[in-house]
Amino acid sequence: MNMKVVFAALLSMFAVAGAMAQDCTFFFPQSEGTVLVRKGYDAKGNLQTIMTYKVDEVETIPSGQQVEADYVFTNAAGTVINKGDIEAYCQNGEFFMDMKQSLSYPGVVSEMNTDVDITDNFVNYxxxxxxxxxxxxxxxxxxxxxxYDKKNRKNRRDISIYDREYMTNETITTPAGTFECAKVKYKMDTRSPKSKEKITGYGYEWYAPNVGLVRTEQYNDNNALQSYTVLEEIK
Structure with missing residues (x-):
């Protein structure tokens, strides 16, 4: 094959990859050192959880961009329940975020106020x-x-999030600022092998470009608010 043709084909491939990367809207901060603080509350507004993120790595990959942030998850008293890293990335024009975000939902770990870990999973936004x-x-x-409890894996919460659907775009104001957000509704089931109890309900997420989740709300099947999270700080 003519080398000029090969070279032109390669340039075309790189151009397509670059275009995909540029076309993807990122729903997470992309500047190293950015810190976000999300707090979780019960239905009465009592503080339950605090999740703090710090972006520590931003990388451009052929199919888009990838960001990694360190996080620390604590209860209201400041006791560390979990810490690690969370990933977000664009791939072929579509954005994906790590489901470790669900740790910050109050009630999810209410029976596990101890050192926990979470399995990896990603969903698109x-x-x-x-x-x-x-x-x-x-x-x-x-x-x-x-x-799950790191010391006893039988002490576990299995969470299923399904039937996610886009609702509308809304303006949301929190202590961290005012954001133009997409609103998504989802259904959620949680099971505890320890108690053999299944809890069903639904929730909403509001997420903004270059920020991520700004607010979440969780409800039971009787449409009663159970908990919510709020982006309190971004710097």
Whole structure:
């Protein structure tokens, strides 16, 4: 094959990859050193959990961009329940975020106020802010994660998040600022092998470009608010 043709083909491939990377809207901070603080509350507004993230690595990959942030998850008293890293990335024009975010939902670890860990899983977050966005063409991933006591894996919460659907775009104000957000509804089941109890309900997420989750709310099947999280600080 003519070398000029090969070279032109390679340039075309790199151009396509670059275009995909640029077209992807990132729903997480992309600047190293950025710190976010999300706090979780019960239905009465009592502080339950605190999750602090710090972006420590930003990398451009052929299919888009990847960000890694260290996080520390504590209870209201400041006791560390879990710490590690969370990932977010763009791949071929679509954004994905680590489901370790679900750790910050109050109630998820209410029976496990101890050192826990969580299995990895990623779900997509569509860009609803483009002029040609069509909600009929959106597919949103389901997710299944396990949160378990490091010292006793039988003390575990199995969480299923499914039937995720885009609702609308809304303006949300928190102590961290005012954000234009996409609102997503989802159904959620949690099981505890220890108590053999299954809890069903639903929730909402509001997420903003270059920020991520700004607010979440969790409800039971009787439409009663159970808990919520708020982005309190970004710096």
């Amino acid at each position: 569509p860009n609803t802010f483009t002029p040609d966005f069509n909600s009929d063409n959106v597919y949103m991933d389901d997710a299944s994660v396990k949160i």
